[in-house]
Amino acid sequence: MIVRQSFISNIWGHQAYKEFRNWAKIIVPIGAGILIMLYLLSFFFHADIIKDLLYITNGTSLLFIGYIIALIVLLDIEVSVEETEKNYWDKEKQAPKPFKYKLTIIWAVLLFVLGIVAIYYSNRYRNRYAFECETYLVDEDAGIYHLDWDNDCKAADEAESLEVKKGYQIDKSFKFCEECKEWMEDAEDEAALVHARP
Numbered sequence: 001m002i003v004r005q006s007f008i009s010n011i012w013g014h015q016a017y018k019e020f021r022n023w024a025k026i027i028v029p030i031g032a033g034i035l036i037m038l039y040l041l042s043f044f045f046h047a048d049i050i051k052d053l054l055y056i057t058n059g060t061s062l063l064f065i066g067y068i069i070a071l072i073v074l075l076d077i078e079v080s081v082e083e084t085e086k087n088y089w090d091k092e093k094q095a096p097k098p099f100k101y102k103l104t105i106i107w108a109v110l111l112f113v114l115g116i117v118a119i120y121y122s123n124r125y126r127n128r129y130a131f132e133c134e135t136y137l138v139d140e141d142a143g144i145y146h147l148d149w150d151n152d153c154k155a156a157d158e159a160e161s162l163e164v165k166k167g168y169q170i171d172k173s174f175k176f177c178e179e180c181k182e183w184m185e186d187a188e189d190e191a192a193l194v195h196a197r198p
């Protein structure tokens with residue numbers, strides 16, 4: 001008996017794999033269209049709505065991870081493997097898989113690694129864009145920018161003149177104020193604690 005299979009479809013279960021693959025054929029092109037549109041918009045404009053949409057559709061968001069899984073399953077390749085009826089049920093006595101099946105393992109690992117890379121870079125992209133949309137208080141003379149929040153930063157108080165600018169308008173050589181950075185990290189820790197509470 002010849003069974004179409006790959007490393008991934010064997011792990012997933014052939015029926016569920018097939019059904020998910022049919023879904024992936026619809027999800028992947030629609031998702032690609034949405035992502036390309038968002039990337040194009042984010043290239044030309046800086047708007048909070050684009051920032052929010054990028055945030056929920058990119059990086060470590062569940063939507064993006066689901067999208068990458070759909071893409072991996074769609075790009076996965078099944079090969080025909082001859083299996084006798086007995087071996088199919090009795091896994092312990094199964095004959096060794098042919099070389100072309102082993103290639104599907106390498107392919108699956110490669111797709112998985114590429115998926116992680118895609119998640120990493122899309123996460124960086126959405127964070128970068130969020131920074132570009134945020135407003136900061138820029139100390140042009142010192143080459144430092146501060147948070148545009150009421151965080152009692154002494155360095156910001158002592159600065160002679162501060163200009164309100166969005167992230168993408170700030171000179172790339174400027175540094176983020178250390179005191180503001182610490183304050184922000186503390187605020188994030190606090191936020192994490194609040195969320196951690198039942």
Ligand SMILES: [Zn+2]
Binds near residue numbers: 180
């Ligand atoms: Zn500061």
